Amino acid sequence: KAGVTQTPRYLIKTRGQQVTLSCSPISGHRSVSWYQQTPGQGLQFLFEYFSETQRNKGNFPGRFSGRQFSNSRSEMNVSTLELGDSALYLCASSWIPVRDTDTQYFGPGTRLTVL
Amino acid sequence: QKEVEQDPGPLSVPEGAIVSLNCTYSNSAFQYFMWYRQYSRKGPELLMYTYSSGNKEDGRFTAQVDKSSKYISLFIRDSQPSDSATYLCAMSARAAGNKLTFGGGTRVLVKP
Numbered sequence: 120k121a122g123v124t125q126t127p128r129y130l131i132k133t134r135g136q137q138v139t140l141s142c143s144p145i146s147g148h149r150s151v152s153w154y155q156q157t158p159g160q161g162l163q164f165l166f167e168y169f170s171e172t173q174r175n176k177g178n179f180p181g182r183f184s185g186r187q188f189s190n191s192r193s194e195m196n197v198s199t200l201e202l203g204d205s206a207l208y209l210c211a212s213s214w215i216p217v218r219d220t221d222t223q224y225f226g227p228g229t230r231l232t233v234l
Numbered sequence: 235q236k237e238v239e240q241d242p243g244p245l246s247v248p249e250g251a252i253v254s255l256n257c258t259y260s261n262s263a264f265q266y267f268m269w270y271r272q273y274s275r276k277g278p279e280l281l282m283y284t285y286s287s288g289n290k291e292d293g294r295f296t297a298q299v300d301k302s303s304k305y306i307s308l309f310i311r312d313s314q315p316s317d318s319a320t321y322l323c324a325m326s327a328r329a330a331g332n333k334l335t336f337g338g339g340t341r342v343l344v345k346p
Contacts, residue, residue, distance in 0.1 A: 123277075152332050162278075162322065162336040175331045209277055213332055222268070223332060225277035 121146065123212050123226035131232045137198040140229045144191050144212030150174075151193040152223060153185060156207040165208075168193055169215060197231075205233045237261050240323055240337030249346050253310040257323035257337045260304065264325040264335070267299050269308045272320045272339070281321075282308065313344045 124143045132138050144151050152175075153165040164177040168187035185195040191212075197204055207230050211223040240257045247253055255269075266285055270278035282297040284290050284306075290297045298307040306325075310317055323337040 150332055152334075154334075161338045162324075162334075164333045164335070167332050169331075175333045177333070211332075211334075215332075221332065222280055222283045223334065224280060225270070227277045230275075 123210055123224055125208075125210050125226040125229050127229060128227065129230050129232075131234060132200050133234050134200055134202060136200050137196060138200060138231060139194055139196045140208055140210075140231075142193045142195075142210030142212075142226060144193070144210075145224060148212035148214050148224075149191050150213045150215045150221070150223075151187055151191065152211045152213075153193070153195050154209045154211065154225075155179070156209055156228070157205075162209070165195065200233045202233050205231060207231075235260065236338075237335050238323060238325060238337040241340055242338055244341040244343055246343045246345060247313055249313060249315060249344055251313050251344075253308075253313050253317065253342055253344070255308040255310075255321050255323075255340050255342070257306050258304055259306075259325060259335075261325075261327065261335070262301075262304070263327035263329065265328055266326045267297070267306050268324040268326075268334070269295075269297055270322040270324060271317075272322060274319075278322055315344050315346050318342060318344050 150169045152167040167175040187193045207228040209228045213221040269282040272278045287301045296309040320339040322339045324334040
């Protein structure tokens with residue numbers, strides 16, 4: 120079974136621009152979560168989508184947004200980029216069985232550099 | 235203070251030694267505990283998943299959870315140079331859905 124895929128793998132943008140990152144979950148997985156990883160703050164939760172609805176949101180400004188499509192693929196968007204947005208953006212997918220939470224599997228990430 | 239604390243290391247051990255990693259946490263609502271391994275410039279890879287207190291063993295890996303002390307551990311037996319990576323603990327509460335709260339990660343170096 121193919122793992123979580125993320126595109127693009129690397130991205131360079133300048134301050135003020137916006138960016139869209141894409142995530143395709145493992146086949147059959149319906150939940151997609153996004154995380155930001157930086158050397159200073161570590162891995163921080165951005166948001167989670169399940170059945171095209173945002174189910175949970177982390178403590179990030181409104182410039183960070185996301186959506187999920189009917190095939191469970193997800194995109195996240197960052198508008199008005201700042202230097203501090205430079206990070207590895209990770210997507211994780213899980214199945215969501217009867218329990219509310221399930222093990223998550225991460226993709227390789229998209230490394231965003233803001234100049 | 236962070237919800238999940240983890241010693242950043244680096245932790246250097248000789249090949250074949252036991253690697254001992256741990257995390258402490260402050261949120262008593264955490265019920266699900268995970269350990270991930272992350273190689274440089276890669277995404278985290280799930281190693282162990284434990285629900286509530288107790289021990290779990292999988293091959294060379296043993297995970298322990300002590301909810302009364304808010305303390306979790308990961309032991310790696312017969313360590314190999316390929317185990318050199320950053321190890322991240324992660325936790326979630328049932329009410330928080332799939333939101334994981336991570337420790338900062340411990341960098342481990344296994345020397346041949």
